[in-house]
Amino acid sequence: MHAATVGRAIANANTTSLAVTITRPVAVGHTLLMGLVWEAAAGSVPTISSIVDSRSNTWTTTPDDSTFGGTTVAAAIVRARVTTALVPGDTVTVTISAARSRWAAQIDQFDDLASSPLDAHTHNAGTATSLSTGTTGATVAQAELVYCVFGFPSARGPSAPAGWGGGPVLETTAGSTDRALQSTWLYVSATGTQQGTLTLASSGAYAAAIATYKVNIPRPHVPDVPRFVAGTDPDAIADLLNTNIRDSLTFLTAPPTFRARRTGSLTVAENTHQDVTWDQIDEDNYVGWGPSQTPAQSATRYVVQEPGMYAISAVVSLSGTGATSLVLIPAAAKNGVSASGQGPNGWEGVEVFVPTGASTQPKVSVGYWEIYGLPGDIFELDLWYSTESAIVAVDTTAGFQCGIEIIWTSI
Amino acid sequence: MAAGRALVTLPDGQTAFGPVDPRTWSASDRARAKQLSLDVAGAVAFHRQRPFFQGLQTVSQSIPASAWTPVTLDWEMIDQWAGHSGTTSQWLTPVTQGAVLGLGLTDYYLCSGYVPLNASDTTKVGIAGLIKNGTDIREGTKIPYGASHAIDPMIIDLVGVQGGTDTIGLGAWTNNTGGAPTVVASKTPSLTCRWVGSAFANNPALPAVPHSWIPADQMTASATGASPAVGGSKVPLNSEIRDLIRYLNYPPLARLTSEGQSPTQTIPTGGAWTSIKLPTNNIDSYTGWSSGANTLYTVKRAGLYLVIGYATVAEVSAAGGYRAARLLVNGTTPFGGTSTVPMTSGATGTALYTVRHLRLNVNDTVELQMSQTGSSALPCIITAAGACRLILVWKGR
Numbered sequence: 163m164h165a166a167t168v169g170r171a172i173a174n175a176n177t178t179s180l181a182v183t184i185t186r187p188v189a190v191g192h193t194l195l196m197g198l199v200w201e202a203a204a205g206s207v208p209t210i211s212s213i214v215d216s217r218s219n220t221w222t223t224t225p226d227d228s229t230f231g232g233t234t235v236a237a238a239i240v241r242a243r244v245t246t247a248l249v250p251g252d253t254v255t256v257t258i259s260a261a262r263s264r265w266a267a268q269i270d271q272f273d274d275l276a277s278s279p280l281d282a283h284t285h286n287a288g289t290a291t292s293l294s295t296g297t298t299g300a301t302v303a304q305a306e307l308v309y310c311v312f313g314f315p316s317a318r319g320p321s322a323p324a325g326w327g328g329g330p331v332l333e334t335t336a337g338s339t340d341r342a343l344q345s346t347w348l349y350v351s352a353t354g355t356q357q358g359t360l361t362l363a364s365s366g367a368y369a370a371a372i373a374t375y376k377v378n379i380p381r382p383h384v385p386d387v388p389r390f391v392a393g394t395d396p397d398a399i400a401d402l403l404n405t406n407i408r409d410s411l412t413f414l415t416a417p418p419t420f421r422a423r424r425t426g427s428l429t430v431a432e433n434t435h436q437d438v439t440w441d442q443i444d445e446d447n448y449v450g451w452g453p454s455q456t457p458a459q460s461a462t463r464y465v466v467q468e469p470g471m472y473a474i475s476a477v478v479s480l481s482g483t484g485a486t487s488l489v490l491i492p493a494a495a496k497n498g499v500s501a502s503g504q505g506p507n508g509w510e511g512v513e514v515f516v517p518t519g520a521s522t523q524p525k526v527s528v529g530y531w532e533i534y535g536l537p538g539d540i541f542e543l544d545l546w547y548s549t550e551s552a553i554v555a556v557d558t559t560a561g562f563q564c565g566i567e568i569i570w571t572s573i
Numbered sequence: 574m575a576a577g578r579a580l581v582t583l584p585d586g587q588t589a590f591g592p593v594d595p596r597t598w599s600a601s602d603r604a605r606a607k608q609l610s611l612d613v614a615g616a617v618a619f620h621r622q623r624p625f626f627q628g629l630q631t632v633s634q635s636i637p638a639s640a641w642t643p644v645t646l647d648w649e650m651i652d653q654w655a656g657h658s659g660t661t662s663q664w665l666t667p668v669t670q671g672a673v674l675g676l677g678l679t680d681y682y683l684c685s686g687y688v689p690l691n692a693s694d695t696t697k698v699g700i701a702g703l704i705k706n707g708t709d710i711r712e713g714t715k716i717p718y719g720a721s722h723a724i725d726p727m728i729i730d731l732v733g734v735q736g737g738t739d740t741i742g743l744g745a746w747t748n749n750t751g752g753a754p755t756v757v758a759s760k761t762p763s764l765t766c767r768w769v770g771s772a773f774a775n776n777p778a779l780p781a782v783p784h785s786w787i788p789a790d791q792m793t794a795s796a797t798g799a800s801p802a803v804g805g806s807k808v809p810l811n812s813e814i815r816d817l818i819r820y821l822n823y824p825p826l827a828r829l830t831s832e833g834q835s836p837t838q839t840i841p842t843g844g845a846w847t848s849i850k851l852p853t854n855n856i857d858s859y860t861g862w863s864s865g866a867n868t869l870y871t872v873k874r875a876g877l878y879l880v881i882g883y884a885t886v887a888e889v890s891a892a893g894g895y896r897a898a899r900l901l902v903n904g905t906t907p908f909g910g911t912s913t914v915p916m917t918s919g920a921t922g923t924a925l926y927t928v929r930h931l932r933l934n935v936n937d938t939v940e941l942q943m944s945q946t947g948s949s950a951l952p953c954i955i956t957a958a959g960a961c962r963l964i965l966v967w968k969g970r
Contacts (some may be wrong), residue, residue: 164787174713278779308649328799329799349785379782387614399786407784408786411817413820414617414620415871453927473879473968479909491725502761504757504759506759509763510725511727512926513723514724517912518896523894523912526897528727528910528927529726534687561908561909573621
């Protein structure tokens with residue numbers, strides 16, 4: 163989320179550097195996005211020589227995006243991942259290679275961006291009352307932050323679309339050729355193209371840049387029943403709402419989900435219980451797959467991360483020439499045994515006499531279960547088939563691969 | 574709340590909450606703790622512990638020939654809302670959210686189970702099923718017996734219930750001469766019923782990721798934009814709370830069937846995958862189905878879906894070959910289910926499932942397909958009990 167606007171500064175005279183004083187604490191792991199606007203008499207975006215803060219955090223000097231509008235205004239977005247916390251009174255100093263006479267800068271702090279967050283970006287310039295950053299290419303992540311910087315002449319009364327954050331406009335105060343900066347941002351929850359817009363009270367030459375940043379999707383725990391208490395300390399209300407509303411409803415709408423397949427060859431044996439090894443992880447939002455654990459566990463395993471009942475759907479397959487009376491059975495195993503108490507190596511799914519013909523004949527069977535798991539419990543898919551055939555491999559044909567899906571459903 | 578109904582028991586001993594129909598906020602409302610508790614706490618209490626039953630059979634039961642028979646569940650593993658009327662009963666009376674709310678809505682349960690049966694006559698079949706209100710049969714996997722091994726047919730279906738009086742039970746059917754016993758060693762009959770949603774006409778949009786609050790934010794009924802405080806936003810409770818909870822209460826659900834096919838569709842021999850016509854929808858809460866393109870369900874809300882395909886045909890005596898069912902997404906991506914040999918003679922039929930959790934985007938299409946290599950084309954079953962089905966249940970963002 164946008165934690166705070168932590169610094170704003172302007173320059174009203176020709177200078178190659180501008181120091182922005184930090185006004186709010188900035189925590190380690192947070193990301194700072196700085197919008198910069200200059201006058202552009204030189205007809206270009208100035209080259210940023212360095213950006214240095216008081217705690218030696220690393221800033222990008224190549225903007226995430228930048229542009230200029232003729233000889234009127236230039237805009238850029240730069241970024242830092244904070245590795246050493248900043249405190250009020252610290253400064254961030256931007257230095258450029260050739261002096262500009264008007265500057266405006268705003269630094270915004272975000273607490274939820276990925277460590278390498280930059281995704282799509284673009285820019286636009288023109289003269290208008292309806293400003294546009296241009297439209298980015300499609301974003302790749304479900305949850306992203308869209309951040310825009312608009313530069314334009316002062317005293318234009320900008321207004322952002324509903325739903326966008328941004329704070330007040332920042333304007334230079336030299337009294338002539340003043341420039342204005344307006345930052346805007348929006349969190350989005352679906353992939354797609356993005357565009358920032360801004361409306362001015364009167365037309366002006368502008369430069370606008372947009373960049374999208376991947377957001378770390380929160381992984382809240384199974385929610386307790388929320389409690390709302392009258393008289394809650396106003397300073398604690400935001401945290402209370404994040405716990406009671408954001409985290410609870412995020413968990414219920416995006417529960418722990420694991421989906422995996424076996425796409426590469428896998429040797430199997432008849433009359434043997436064997437757990438399918440997963441080599442294609444389609445989804446694992448709570449990072450439960452065995453090799454992702456510390457220490458790493460078997461690639462056959464999903465290690466439960468949150469307590470509750472899990473819906474498990476699965477398919478097992480065989481490849482090769484069948485035989486009369488050949489049966490194939492999937493079974494959902496919890497800690498190596500059946501959660502029902504019946505079944506030696508798992509809770510059995512459909513037991514069926516599969517086709518007897520060549521490998522072109524699909525030999526598949528499915529199962530569906532709901533099984534309770536505590537953190538650390540292990541879910542696996544047991545594959546068993548009888549002795550009638552000479553089959554020793556699973557089917558890796560698209561659509562007939564072994565697969566499993568595990569989804570939290572309730573406490 | 575209905576008197577005498579079992580409600581969610583809270584871990585801290587608070588008064589139990591039932592499911593809620595969230596309030597619509599107006600601009601003049603003040604966000605009081607009591608209102609937030611009723612809506613948010615009530616919804617979380619319900620949706621983190623949606624009504625659920627799971628029972629098993631531990632003592633073998635003889636299933637007589639050619640009669641749908643309720644399967645006794647003598648072991649309650651979980652009966653969260655006290656809907657199972659006794660430890661030896663076959664019947665579950667599911668709690669209904671619509672009844673609790675007094676809205677008269679139909680609630681939908683996902684009911685799944687197995688009935689392992691022991692016989693060896695390859696000309697006979699066993700079927701697992703559901704029995705609603707004692708007479709309404711829902712057939713599941715229908716597969717032949719064979720030598721040396723039992724069969725373990727499955728049932729999984731979306732069942733609408735109303736009023737807190739409907740009953741659901743696990744059923745079995747066989748045409749094996751003299752019947753067939755259930756198997757309770759190494760496998761066992763089981764029934765699992767899970768509340769998955771209610772039907773409601775005013776289907777909300779897929780809610781956005783819940784808002785991250787900061788002190789500068791301002792609660793509103795519906796207004797958006799910047800709040801008066803620097804850096805803050807106006808956060809509309811009607812979308813943040815009401816619409817999101819309604820979406821959880823009324824997620825996309827669909828149950829499409831082959832009932833009403835005219836003429837009855839046949840699945841050609843030769844092994845080609847054939848999309849099954851589904852002219853009837855029992856529920857299609859987000860209008861993903863149309864009669865004009867009735868082999869398709871078109872996704873209206875993105876997310877993770879449980880997708881169930883059930884393909885069923887009548888057999889021609891001694892048809893041979895194999896039968897298989899699958900799902901097909903966007904006309905190109907298959908998801909396989911079950912395959913089997915058919916009964917070696919007789920015409921009772923074959924019925925097979927595909928059950929997968931799939932991540933689907935808006936406008937993705939899903940089809941149910943069947944393939945068979947028997948001696949001739951096979952007609953789809955179109956009776957209410959045994960019709961082909963395509964079922965979708967939204968499970969998550």
